[in-house]
Amino acid sequence: MLGVSLFKKAFNESMTATLFIVAPTQVEGLGSYENITTCSKSKLVAWLQMHGITDSSSYKNKLNWLLYKGHREEFTTLAQELSAMSGIARQQYINSLSEQDQQKNKVICVHQFMNVLTPAGITAFDYAQLIALYKIGSRLRLIGWRKAQSSSLEAAQIVQSKYRSWHEYYSACIAGAYFESPPTDISLLQLRYAQKLLIATRIHPPIQWDRKLK
Numbered sequence: 001m002l003g004v005s006l007f008k009k010a011f012n013e014s015m016t017a018t019l020f021i022v023a024p025t026q027v028e029g030l031g032s033y034e035n036i037t038t039c040s041k042s043k044l045v046a047w048l049q050m051h052g053i054t055d056s057s058s059y060k061n062k063l064n065w066l067l068y069k070g071h072r073e074e075f076t077t078l079a080q081e082l083s084a085m086s087g088i089a090r091q092q093y094i095n096s097l098s099e100q101d102q103q104k105n106k107v108i109c110v111h112q113f114m115n116v117l118t119p120a121g122i123t124a125f126d127y128a129q130l131i132a133l134y135k136i137g138s139r140l141r142l143i144g145w146r147k148a149q150s151s152s153l154e155a156a157q158i159v160q161s162k163y164r165s166w167h168e169y170y171s172a173c174i175a176g177a178y179f180e181s182p183p184t185d186i187s188l189l190q191l192r193y194a195q196k197l198l199i200a201t202r203i204h205p206p207i208q209w210d211r212k213l214k
Contacts, residue, residue: 010207012152015159016132018125018170018200022177036135044136051129059142063133070126071180078107079114079121105182112189113175120162124169125176127159156213165209170200 016036036044053059082090094111097104113122131152138148163169174196183189 007207007211008153008156008213011156011213012131012135014166014207015156015169016128016135018173018177018196019128019132021196021200022174036132036139041140044140048133048136048140053133056142059133059137063130063137066126066130066133070123071176072121072123072126074106075110075122075176075179078110082107082111082114105186106179108186109175109179109182109189112193113179117172117175118163118168120168120172122172122176122179123162124159124172125174125180127155128173128176130155153213160210160213163209166207167201169209170197174200 048054048059051062053062082093085093090111094104094107097107134143134148134152134155137143138145143151159169163172174193177196178189178193183192
């Protein structure tokens with residue numbers, strides 16, 4: 001059985017892996033969680049900039065946003081609005097949205113995923129980003145190592161309480177990634193989602209989901 005420290009490391013690596021499965025080539029050389037530890041700091045800075053983080057202030061603001069609101073807030077609001085409609089009314093509403101409306105593809109994502117995911121929705125995606133940011137922030141000295149470790153542990157424990165398995169977690173994380181950046185050809189959403197979920201569940205070794213981390 002894995003030791004506690006090795007288990008925690010493997011658990012965190014599996015939690016953030018889907019961030020780079022959906023969009024693995026956004027930053028050259030940053031294709032997996034493990035590479036956050038070994039790749040150049042300039043590439044980590046580039047990854048942060050892609051997420052609107054340019055200094056310690058914006059870094060802290062991003063952490064707080066992911067903790068208390070995140071992408072899940074908008075996803076949940078849209079899901080509630082769609083749930084209040086009949087199936088026919090929902091489809092009519094989606095069809096009525098202009099193709100130039102940037103919100104349309106997000107609404108379609110919610111429509112596709114809201115009855116597939118657990119009540120926790122895409123919380124997994126926000127917390128995967130959060131844990132990745134703690135790791136990156138520690139390397140770039142935006143946050144102390146001990147604070148990053150304790151915060152990552154707390155985030156992982158919260159997510160453990162919201163999902164029952166890695167499959168549920170990966171499903172939510174990948175759905176969240178597509179909600180944040182829907183594919184240009186939205187008709188391929190379900191196919192891409194299924195493909196990425198298959199990759200996530202195949203390439204990562206089975207790690208006990210509900211084992212205590214502390």
